[in-house]
Amino acid sequence: MTHPLDAAIALTPLGEGRFAGATTPDYWNMAGPFGGATAAVMLKAVLDHPQCRGRPAALTVNYCGAVAEGGFEIAARLVRDGRSTQHWSVEQSQEGGGITTTATVVTGATRDTWAHAMAAPPAVAHWDKTPTSDSFAPVAWRKNYEMRFLAGEPRPLGPGGALMSPVTQMWVRDTPLRPLDYPALAAVSDAFLPRIFMVRGDFSPVATATLSTYFLADEAALARQADRPLLAVCDAAAFKHGFNDQSAQLWSDHGELLAVSHQLVWFKG
Amino acid sequence: MTHPLDAAIALTPLGEGRFAGATTPDYWNMAGPFGGATAAVMLKAVLDHPQCRGRPAALTVNYCGAVAEGGFEIAARLVRDGRSTQHWSVEQSQEGGGITTTATVVTGATRDTWAHAMAAPPAVAHWDKTPTSDSFAPVAWRKNYEMRFLAGEPRPLGPGGALMSPVTQMWVRDTPLRPLDYPALAAVSDAFLPRIFMVRGDFSPVATATLSTYFLADEAALARQADRPLLAVCDAAAFKHGFNDQSAQLWSDHGELLAVSHQLVWFKG
Numbered sequence: 001m002t003h004p005l006d007a008a009i010a011l012t013p014l015g016e017g018r019f020a021g022a023t024t025p026d027y028w029n030m031a032g033p034f035g036g037a038t039a040a041v042m043l044k045a046v047l048d049h050p051q052c053r054g055r056p057a058a059l060t061v062n063y064c065g066a067v068a069e070g071g072f073e074i075a076a077r078l079v080r081d082g083r084s085t086q087h088w089s090v091e092q093s094q095e096g097g098g099i100t101t102t103a104t105v106v107t108g109a110t111r112d113t114w115a116h117a118m119a120a121p122p123a124v125a126h127w128d129k130t131p132t133s134d135s136f137a138p139v140a141w142r143k144n145y146e147m148r149f150l151a152g153e154p155r156p157l158g159p160g161g162a163l164m165s166p167v168t169q170m171w172v173r174d175t176p177l178r179p180l181d182y183p184a185l186a187a188v189s190d191a192f193l194p195r196i197f198m199v200r201g202d203f204s205p206v207a208t209a210t211l212s213t214y215f216l217a218d219e220a221a222l223a224r225q226a227d228r229p230l231l232a233v234c235d236a237a238a239f240k241h242g243f244n245d246q247s248a249q250l251w252s253d254h255g256e257l258l259a260v261s262h263q264l265v266w267f268k269g
Numbered sequence: 270m271t272h273p274l275d276a277a278i279a280l281t282p283l284g285e286g287r288f289a290g291a292t293t294p295d296y297w298n299m300a301g302p303f304g305g306a307t308a309a310v311m312l313k314a315v316l317d318h319p320q321c322r323g324r325p326a327a328l329t330v331n332y333c334g335a336v337a338e339g340g341f342e343i344a345a346r347l348v349r350d351g352r353s354t355q356h357w358s359v360e361q362s363q364e365g366g367g368i369t370t371t372a373t374v375v376t377g378a379t380r381d382t383w384a385h386a387m388a389a390p391p392a393v394a395h396w397d398k399t400p401t402s403d404s405f406a407p408v409a410w411r412k413n414y415e416m417r418f419l420a421g422e423p424r425p426l427g428p429g430g431a432l433m434s435p436v437t438q439m440w441v442r443d444t445p446l447r448p449l450d451y452p453a454l455a456a457v458s459d460a461f462l463p464r465i466f467m468v469r470g471d472f473s474p475v476a477t478a479t480l481s482t483y484f485l486a487d488e489a490a491l492a493r494q495a496d497r498p499l500l501a502v503c504d505a506a507a508f509k510h511g512f513n514d515q516s517a518q519l520w521s522d523h524g525e526l527l528a529v530s531h532q533l534v535w536f537k538g
Binding site: 057058060062064065067079080082083089091098099102103106108109110111112113114115116117118119163165166170175191199200210211214216217218233236237238239240241242243248249258260262264266267268269 | 277295309326327329331333334348351353354356358360367368373375377378379380381383384385386388389434435444468469478479481483485486487503504506507508509510511512514516518526529531533534535536537
């Protein structure tokens with residue numbers, strides 16, 4: 001049986017770097033597909049391209065306009081084929097809807113180099129000691145993630161109406177279980193409720209404008225992680241003039257930093 | 270007299286979103302122009318485009334290949350013109366060199382909304398109490414920034430060869446003095462020595478693969494800041510498999526967060 005994520009990011013090659021895909025109900029969000037599924041399928045177009053070499057190092061996705069339910073086309077173009085990196089430009093479009101999403105991808109040759117970890121994961125309870133959350137979210141994609149919250153579980157505004165912390169810490173993995181790969185890592189980098197919900201406790205309209213994920217893990221690190229939960233940490237620095245930043249770190253359950261991710265979120269008011 | 274930064278980002282319109290520019294010796298780096306100057310000129314092409322509305326909200330720059338000394342062309346394309354945001358795709362190319370740089374820009378309508386600051390600037394001495402650094406860097410662009418270090422001034426490896434902190438805190442501004450605007454803010458978001466130099470104390474070859482800057486300040490905040498120094502804070506989480514992340518926050522000297530910036534850096538070994 002095809003995993004729901006694999007169904008959501010399945011692409012049919014049309015030749016010359018063009019691919020056909022389609023949204024799936026499993027990853028529907030409020031008014032379009034889950035941004036993480038879109039990020040994953042933009043990356044997938046590069047990975048499926050016959051000229052792709054190396055492993056993903058960076059992915060930036062710009063959410064330009066609403067993606068309607070149904071089919072879409074993705075065009076991936078190799079902009080620069082260097083010895084140590086490739087640079088790709090990717091566009092998703094829909095008939096009658098123009099360009100809905102743009103992305104850029106950097107791939108890097110897999111190399112063993114000097115390594116040094118400066119950041120450390122927060123000291124938290126292990127995932128098998130942390131209960132799975134059954135908290136409700138009014139979006140279909142939520143059911144495809146098993147979430148175990150350590151801090152910042154979505155909740156209504158506290159007594160007295162005081163603003164709350166923007167921080168979420170959770171163990172998270174795909175459900176049904178699925179071995180971790182780069183598209184799944186790209187998707188989970190967007191699997192946080194918008195920070196304005198966390199801070200204000202209300203559901204103001206929001207939309208990610210742009211998201212960048214840097215993959216620090218090589219293929220071997222993803223294979224080691226397999227289908228066990230990631231420790232995902234999310235924070236934000238400021239809400240101002242209709243936008244807020246959001247930052248995330250995705251850690252293996254053995255304390256290895258697999259990816260960092262940043263986004264700029266538009267909010268209504 | 271034209272300010273060196275304005276000379277470096279000057280563009281001549283060629284019609285249909287195309288612009289001609291040229292590198293300048295003032296912003297030369299080791300083997301090409303300073304990445305911050307390239308970021309600024311990519312943004313400038315959007316700002317100079319007759320269809321540009323709103324103020325810059327996000328800029329992602331992908332450094333695809335070496336920019337040679339001399340002329341270049343930038344093409345800016347309005348991908349999506351929404352009510353609250355515009356999405357732009359930008360490419361820089363050189364004759365015989367192909368595409369050297371790609372960028373995406375999100376602009377946002379200037380809006381007063383609910384605002385909330387969660388991050389706070391580090392408690393540091395004010396810039397007028399902090400001496401200007403005369404530390405040497407072997408790159409021309411360094412002389413166009415006045416830097417006053419609070420932590421993490423570039424220095425050789427300490428006794429015993431122990432690795433050092435990746436954190437830099439500095440007051441920084443253009444010199445000659447120049448009122449702050451979005452291109453200058455884009456440029457300064459890259460005005461940190463590579464973190465591998467800070468941690469290891471040696472000059473391994475490095476190159477920024479991709480950089481994203483989110484502008485949280487509106488035009489009024491930039492006008493208030495004028496030509497006084499920004500408090501710039503830079504950190505990194507991990508070096509691994511030939512890449513490292515880098516994160517920066519740019520604060521006004523009154524403690525307002527003007528921009529956050531992230532990059533993925535390739536390093537040799």
